Amino acid sequence: MHSDTASARIPAPATPSAPTWDPQQYLRHAGHRTRPFLDLLNRIPELPTRPARIADLGCGPGNVTALLAERWPEAHITGFDLSPDMLRRADEEYAGQTPGGGSLEFRHGDLAHWLPEEPYDLIVSNAALQWVPSHPGSFPAWINGLRPGGTFAFQIPANFTAPSHALLARLCDAPRWRSRLAGHGARYIHLLEPGDYLDRFVELGCTADTWDTTYHQLLTGTDPVLDWVKGTALRPVLTALGDDRTAVEAFLAEYRDLLREAYPPGPRGTVFPFRRIFAVARKEL
Template sequence: MWNPDVYLAFADHRGRPFFDLMGRVRAESPRRVVDLGCGPGNLTASLAQRWPDAALEAWDSSPEMVEAARERGIDARVGDVRDWVPQPDTDVVLSNATLHWVPGHAALLAGWAAQLDSGSWIAMQVPGNFDAPSHRAVRELARRDRWAELLQDFPFREGQVDDPAGYAELLANAGCTVDAWETTYIHELTGENPVLEWITGTALRPVRSRLSDAQWELFRQELIPLLDAAYPMRPNGKTFFPFRRIFVVAEVD
C-alpha cells in the first residue's frame, strides 16, 4: 500500500526531477499526454497546464494514489504499466520514478517506441541510487539473523536499472533520437531521521509489507544508527542526502 501523505512529505524534492525531465520534451501540440505512474497527481496536473488542449491519461498501480490524484481533479485509473497500450493519438508518454518497480521495463520502452507514431515522445526518469548508503544500510540490516528469513527477497539491489548509455542504446536501436543523462541531487533535509522518513515512503515499502507493526518499528529503530552514520546531521541541524537519478527523453523517428 502506498501512502500519498508520506510520499508527499518531500514533494518539493521529489518534484524537481519531474520538471527537469519534462523540460526536455519538446512536443508543441500533443493530442494525448500519458502519465504512467502518476502517483498522487500533484505533478500530473502540471502536464495539463503545459498542454491544456491535450487529452490527459493517467495510470497508477496504487488505488490509494489514484484516489489522491482524483481528489486533485485528475481522471486517473488503476492499472499496471505493463498492461498499458498507447491509443492512436498518443504523442507524449511520461513515466517518472516508476519503471524501476517493473522488472523487464527495458522491453516495455522498446515496445512503446515501436507502437508510437513518428514525432511522438517517450520520457522517463528512474532512481539510480540502489548502491547508495541508504540502500546498502537496508540490505545490511535485512541480512542479519533477526530479519534474514522475513526479508530474503528484498527487491532493491544493484542492476535494478540500466545506466544512461544503456537506455540510450536501447531506444536508439528502437528507432528514436535519444537524450539521456544522469544527475545527482544533493537534497538538504530537515527534521529528525529525515533519510529514514524519505525511504519509508518509497524503498522501504517492500520491507513494511513483510513485517508486523511491532517488527516494523523494531526494524526502523535498528536502521536509524546505520543511516545516521551514513548521513550525519550537519551543525545547522540539516542533513545532506545525495540522490542519483537517470533520465531518458526519446523522440520516435
C-alpha cells in the same frame, strides 16, 4: 548441529510482494521529488498534435501529472498507477477538466503489462520504472504506440548503491530479518546506465538524449533520510511486516541508527545525495 537440519528449520526467504503506498508520506518531500520531473519536462520537445494525448505511467498521487497539464493545457492526459490509494488521492485532487480545455483522468494500470491502447503524443514516467524489472522490454511497444514525432521520456532513481539502499538491503538479509525480508531491500539492480538506455532507443529508430544527475538534497527535521525512504524504498519492507507493530518498530530502530551514522546532520540539515537517470526519446517523423 548438522547443516541440513539447521537449514530445514529456517523458513524460505519471502518473495517480495507489491508494496502498499501512503500518498501522504510520499508527498512529505514533494519539493525534492518533483524537481527531477521538472528537469525532465524542460527537455521534452513540442508534441506533434494538438490537443495532445498523453499517458503518465506510474502517476502516483497525481501532483506531477498536473504539471503536464500546465505545460500542455489543451491536452487529454491519463495517469496510470497500480496503487488504489495513490489513484484515490489523484482523483480527489486533480481529475476533471483543465482550465485550458483539456482533461485529467486516472486509471488502474500495471506498468509491467501496460500497452498503449491508442496513439499517444507523449508517454512519460516519473520515478516509477525502477519498480518494473522488465521495463526495457516494453520500450518497443511503447515507442510503437507513439505518433510520429512523439516522445517517450522518463526519470528513475539510480541510487541503489548509496548507503540508504545498501544498508537497507543488508539489514533485510541479516539473520534476524532474513526469513521475512530477504530480497525486499534490493530491487534496483536491474536498472541500466544512461548509455545502455541510449543504445536501446537508437536501435528503435529514435533520436534520444540520456543523462544522469546527482541532487545533493538538504533535508531537515528528525531522521529525515528515514522519513524520505518511508515513502519509497521502505514500502516493500513495511508491507511485508504488515500489522506486526513490534517488528516494524524494531526494524525501523535498527535502520534509523544505521542511517544516522551514514548521514550525520549538519548545522542546517542533512545532505542526502540522490542520483537519477533521465531519458528522452523522440520517434522519427
